[in-house]
Amino acid sequence: MKKLAALTLTTALVGSLTFSTAFAFSDVEDSQAEAVSALQSRGVVSGIDNEHFAPKGKISFAQSVQMIVKGLDLNLDLLRFIKAPVASDIYTNIPDNAWYAEAFVIAHYNGLEIPKDVNPNETMTREQFGYLLIKALEKKGNFPLVKMYIEIKDGDQITPGYQGALQRMLLYKIASLDKDGKLNPKGELTRGEAAAWVYNAGKVMAAHPQKPAPVVEDVAVAVEKVNDDVNKVTLSRGSKPSAGYGITITDIRFDQDGQAVIHYTLQDPQPDSMNASVVTEPKAVTYISSKYKAVAEQAAGNE
Numbered sequence: 001m002k003k004l005a006a007l008t009l010t011t012a013l014v015g016s017l018t019f020s021t022a023f024a025f026s027d028v029e030d031s032q033a034e035a036v037s038a039l040q041s042r043g044v045v046s047g048i049d050n051e052h053f054a055p056k057g058k059i060s061f062a063q064s065v066q067m068i069v070k071g072l073d074l075n076l077d078l079l080r081f082i083k084a085p086v087a088s089d090i091y092t093n094i095p096d097n098a099w100y101a102e103a104f105v106i107a108h109y110n111g112l113e114i115p116k117d118v119n120p121n122e123t124m125t126r127e128q129f130g131y132l133l134i135k136a137l138e139k140k141g142n143f144p145l146v147k148m149y150i151e152i153k154d155g156d157q158i159t160p161g162y163q164g165a166l167q168r169m170l171l172y173k174i175a176s177l178d179k180d181g182k183l184n185p186k187g188e189l190t191r192g193e194a195a196a197w198v199y200n201a202g203k204v205m206a207a208h209p210q211k212p213a214p215v216v217e218d219v220a221v222a223v224e225k226v227n228d229d230v231n232k233v234t235l236s237r238g239s240k241p242s243a244g245y246g247i248t249i250t251d252i253r254f255d256q257d258g259q260a261v262i263h264y265t266l267q268d269p270q271p272d273s274m275n276a277s278v279v280t281e282p283k284a285v286t287y288i289s290s291k292y293k294a295v296a297e298q299a300a301g302n303e
Contacts, residue, residue, distance in 0.1 A: 025053040032192040035199030044070045045195055055192025062100040062120035064129050064194060065112075069103040071198035072136045072205060074110045081218040082238040085109065092117045107132075110139050127162045127185035129194060130175060134165040137172075137201045141208045146171045153181040174200040217266060219247065221296045230287050233294045235264055237282040244269025247284045250299050260292035263299040 025047055028036050036053055039045040044067060047053045059067075068074070076085075087094035087101040090108050094101055100120060107114055112132050137143075150170045152158070158166060166183065169175050175197050177183055217237065224232040237247050246267035253261040264284060288294060 025051060025055075027052050028055050028192065032196050035196040036192065038199055039067075039071060039195050042070075044198070045191075053191065055190060055195070057191045058123045058188045059129070059191050059194045060121050061114075061118055061124050062098070062103075063191070064124045064132070064189075065107050065114065065120075066100050066103040067194055067198055068112075068129075068133055068136050069106050069110075071202060072133075072140055074106050074136060074139070076106055076109055079109055079218065082220050082236075083218075085218070090116065093119055107136075110136065112136060123188050125185065126183065126187050126189045126193075127158055127166060129189045129197065130169045130185075131162045131165045133174070133197055133201055134169050134172075137174075137205060138168075140205050143168075143172070143204070143208055150177075151181065152177060152183050154183060154185065158183070158185045169197075172201075172204045174204060219264065219296050219298075221262075221294055223294055225290070226287065229290055231290050231294070233260075233262065233286050233288055235262065235284045235296055237266065240280050240282060242269060243278060243280050245280065245282045247282045249284045249286050252286065252288065254292060258291070258293055259295050260288045262286060262288075262294060262296050264296060265299050 025033075025036060025040075032055055036045060036055070040047075045053070048057075085105050086096045087098070087104050088096050091104060091114075094104050098120070104114065104118075104120075112135055114132070148171060150167060152166075152170075155163070162185070166185070170177070170183075175183075175193075220236045220238065222234045222236065224234070226232050235247055235249065237245060244267075248265050248267065250263045250265055253263070255261060267282075
């Protein structure tokens with residue numbers, strides 16, 4: 001009898017310790033405790049100290065990108081680079097040695113649209129976080145398109161380019177409107193809300209089949225001055241083991257922001273094709289006005 005009582009007490013103590021460890025932060029509300037605990041156990045989020053998460057605190061771009069990238073397990077595993085990418089190659093205000101630098105690089109190569117001059121310390125709004133979260137989520141899986149429209153009372157305040165993603169966020173039940181039917185898109189997102197949204201997105205991702213991610217290859221862009229008005233732009237795939245590899249420029253889009261987006265396609269050796277086994281460096285050359293900055297982008301359908 002004494003052994004049974006001791007066992008019962010021990011079990012109760014272990015259960016109590018397990019519960020207190022799972023919900024370690026004393027300032028997290030019950031509605032967010034499961035999300036915060038799950039993300040903390042995966043190393044996605046951490047507290048400001050051992051007891052406090054500061055769920056009502058605002059979340060910065062740096063914290064947001066880190067949380068989305070880690071929470072949805074975005075990575076560079078299927079990308080092939082000529083040289084390892086660093087943040088300063090992409091962003092003007094992200095130091096290469098910053099704790100969040102890798103997350104920004106991963107976000108960029110997974111197609112998340114983050115301004116090149118982003119301020120990592122700037123507070124992220126609810127619509128900005130929601131948009132990036134849905135774009136990240138939809139990189140990971142095939143999700144059914146629900147032909148349904150949710151009325152958002154303050155929908156006129158949403159940035160037009162974010163409308164579709166935020167509708168899908170509501171349809172996926174990742175986030176919900178407040179009691180007045182509003183999303184407050186321009187409001188600042190809190191740490192607790194961000195954790196809950198990422199956790200819910202993870203559950204949506206787990207409930208649907210993952211789509212195979214395409215292998216993406218890095219293409220180097222070299223710019224050479226021809227004269228004051230024209231630059232020669234060379235796209236290179238780096239060293240390849242045979243003559244069966246190629247690269248072709250398909251078109252160039254000149255954007256208002258001063259970028260010349262050079263679209264290209266890649267050609268790989270066909271199965272059983274006969275190609276000279278000699279190391280080659282497939283290249284493609286074009287000429288653009290020196291007023292534009294050359295940017296390479298793989299053409300749609302060639303991924």
